Amino acid sequence: MVKRRVFGWEWLRTICTLLLVGTATLALVGCPGVDIDPPVDNDNGSTDTPPVDNDNDNGSTDTPPDSTGDAPTLKGLDADKAMVLPFTVQAAYNDDTMFFHMSWEGDKGDTHDYFRYTDGAWQREGGVRRDAQATIDEDEARGSTGINSTIYESRVTFMLDDPTGPNAVEGFLEFGCTLTCHDNSRAMPTWVHDDGEVHKYLPDTIPGRLDLWHHRLGRANPIGLSDDQWVGQRINGEDDGKGGSRHGDDGTGPYATASTDDDGNPQWVFDPATTGGLYAFPFDDLFTSPLRSFVDDTAADLGVNAPNPVGIDYADAIAMGYVPSEGDTVPRRRLRQTEGSRGDIVADGTTFTASSGDPLFGRWDSNIQRALDTGNDDDTALADGNIYNIAFAVHTGMVTVRDHYVSFGYTLSLDGGDADIQAVKMSGSGSGSLPDFSDTTTYPVTELDTFLPGIASYGFLIGENAELEYIDPATGVAVDQGHAGATGLLTQGLSCRDCHTVTDAETFDPPNAGGFPGGAMETLVPQRGGVNTPTPIPAG
Numbered sequence: 001m002v003k004r005r006v007f008g009w010e011w012l013r014t015i016c017t018l019l020l021v022g023t024a025t026l027a028l029v030g031c032p033g034v035d036i037d038p039p040v041d042n043d044n045g046s047t048d049t050p051p052v053d054n055d056n057d058n059g060s061t062d063t064p065p066d067s068t069g070d071a072p073t074l075k076g077l078d079a080d081k082a083m084v085l086p087f088t089v090q091a092a093y094n095d096d097t098m099f100f101h102m103s104w105e106g107d108k109g110d111t112h113d114y115f116r117y118t119d120g121a122w123q124r125e126g127g128v129r130r131d132a133q134a135t136i137d138e139d140e141a142r143g144s145t146g147i148n149s150t151i152y153e154s155r156v157t158f159m160l161d162d163p164t165g166p167n168a169v170e171g172f173l174e175f176g177c178t179l180t181c182h183d184n185s186r187a188m189p190t191w192v193h194d195d196g197e198v199h200k201y202l203p204d205t206i207p208g209r210l211d212l213w214h215h216r217l218g219r220a221n222p223i224g225l226s227d228d229q230w231v232g233q234r235i236n237g238e239d240d241g242k243g244g245s246r247h248g249d250d251g252t253g254p255y256a257t258a259s260t261d262d263d264g265n266p267q268w269v270f271d272p273a274t275t276g277g278l279y280a281f282p283f284d285d286l287f288t289s290p291l292r293s294f295v296d297d298t299a300a301d302l303g304v305n306a307p308n309p310v311g312i313d314y315a316d317a318i319a320m321g322y323v324p325s326e327g328d329t330v331p332r333r334r335l336r337q338t339e340g341s342r343g344d345i346v347a348d349g350t351t352f353t354a355s356s357g358d359p360l361f362g363r364w365d366s367n368i369q370r371a372l373d374t375g376n377d378d379d380t381a382l383a384d385g386n387i388y389n390i391a392f393a394v395h396t397g398m399v400t401v402r403d404h405y406v407s408f409g410y411t412l413s414l415d416g417g418d419a420d421i422q423a424v425k426m427s428g429s430g431s432g433s434l435p436d437f438s439d440t441t442t443y444p445v446t447e448l449d450t451f452l453p454g455i456a457s458y459g460f461l462i463g464e465n466a467e468l469e470y471i472d473p474a475t476g477v478a479v480d481q482g483h484a485g486a487t488g489l490l491t492q493g494l495s496c497r498d499c500h501t502v503t504d505a506e507t508f509d510p511p512n513a514g515g516f517p518g519g520a521m522e523t524l525v526p527q528r529g530g531v532n533t534p535t536p537i538p539a540g
């Protein structure tokens with residue numbers, strides 16, 4: 001296939017810089033763009049979206065193809081996806097600011113969903129692999145069946161709990177991320193497509209709030225930001241078996257989602273004054289075009305790539321003479337400056353380093369910063385001398401829902417004594433100068449393995465599912481729903497790590513006495529079905 005390039009970043013930068021430093025008239029029509037009201041705030045992977053044709057979805061060891069990014073096609077579940085993804089974390093803090101550095105190898109994933117002009121109409125492009133699989137299988141119960149391609153952003157997240165704070169969540173250290181995962185969560189056994197986005201939530205017996213630091217590598221990072229959210233019990237009508245309870249913090253998030261008008265036209269296209277004359281870019285260039293994302297005028301100058309391409313109202317573009325042509329592509333999300341508690345976390349110093357031979361696969365180094373105490377009650381305040389509970393997740397390979405990697409629960413110390421992760425105390429204040437995390441003597445690296453959780457729900461882990469029968473569609477066999485660790489978890493205060501390792505190779509080294517070697521997630525989880533395959537469903 002012939003690769004077309006819209007143009008390189010340098011060229012775009014030069015044009016915009018000229019406009020910005022140029023005459024007042026030019027600057028007016030230039031990079032700042034037109035003020036448009038932001039649309040709906042759709043937080044996450046909606047159930048009807050899609051992504052990319054990138055073979056190296058994850059931290060698997062397969063050799064990356066030497067592709068510069070083929071146009072996305074429909075791609076279902078990846079049977080070869082590795083069970084375990086190595087992950088490292090370093091942490092530091094000064095008088096008022098917390099710094100995290102997290103690193104892993106995976107796909108670039110700085111693209112999310114798009115509109116593409118095809119046969120005289122705009123259609124949606126992008127979505128997740130489970131929906132792609134449902135489309136391929138024509139399985140309406142298990143996902144959206146009308147998606148065209150798979151493109152989805154990568155992300156790194158963690159949930160944070162202060163066990164002595166006002167939002168404390170009992171059991172978070174013991175259960176880690178699985179505390180928020182349920183049989184009716186999206187893509188889990190009792191979920192069907194019509195249930196919509198049932199995301200993570202705390203069991204009805206466990207109050208409190210987990211602070212969710214959500215570094216989106218497509219919908220926030222291009223402008224140097226992160227998302228700030230929280231997870232609690234289901235509230236306000238979320239308790240009817242539908243809906244989860246992951247919420248954005250108060251304020252405005254880092255992106256808005258385009259609506260479509262009665263004719264199906266997207267809300268925004270590029271402001272040609274910020275792109276050297278283009279309203280859209282060719283779909284075939286999706287992974288290489290500098291126009292992979294656009295912003296509103298609040299974010300024109302944010303991030304290392306500023307000035308950024310700006311999205312303007314579709315109607316304004318038509319009035320300016322825009323006529324869409326076959327293959328024209330524009331982002332569905334428009335990035336923007338955050339406001340309020342939702343904007344507490346920034347991501348200065350985050351980098352992606354491509355591996356040789358594949359510009360779309362490599363190492364992410366996520367650097368995020370937040371005030372130790374934001375003063376907002378939807379955040380976990382951090383303070384010198386304390387220990388917190390933390391569990392991580394990585395979304396890589398155009399996935400969402402349970403196809404992400406998760407960690408067990410770990411402890412994080414800010415000079416509070418023994419813990420899995422030691423945050424290093426620094427002098428000074430503010431986030432202006434980042435710790436030099438390449439100095440691993442000063443900032444020790446905690447290596448932890450993350451794993452695919454399959455269908456390990458909270459209900460299963462506490463033994464509530466013992467009588468249930470879920471049939472694995474891959475084998476036709478009922479999946480074991482009894483968990484030998486249930487009593488240990490519920491009545492002995494034991495944690496996953498007191499009985500399990502992540503990898504088979506790892507030495508069993510339980511943090512507490514009372515457990516016993518129950519095996520490695522790497523081997524155990526796939527035995528229960530539904531890891532890189534369709535989800536087991538209730539028998540009958």
Ligand code: HEC
Pocket residue numbers: 174175176178456461480481482483484485486487488489494495496497498499500515516517518519524525527528
């Ligand atoms: C008290 C010990 C103990 C604790 C604590 C414990 N488990 Fe287990 N778990 C076991 C044993 C024993 C098995 C059975 C292993 C086997 O089948 O070989 C098991 C099996 C599993 C399986 C495979 C299920 C199957 O059908 O084979 C998964 C997945 C699992 N545990 C996840 C977890 C997670 C996640 C946690 C923490 C929330 C946890 N376990 C806590 C002891 C424990």
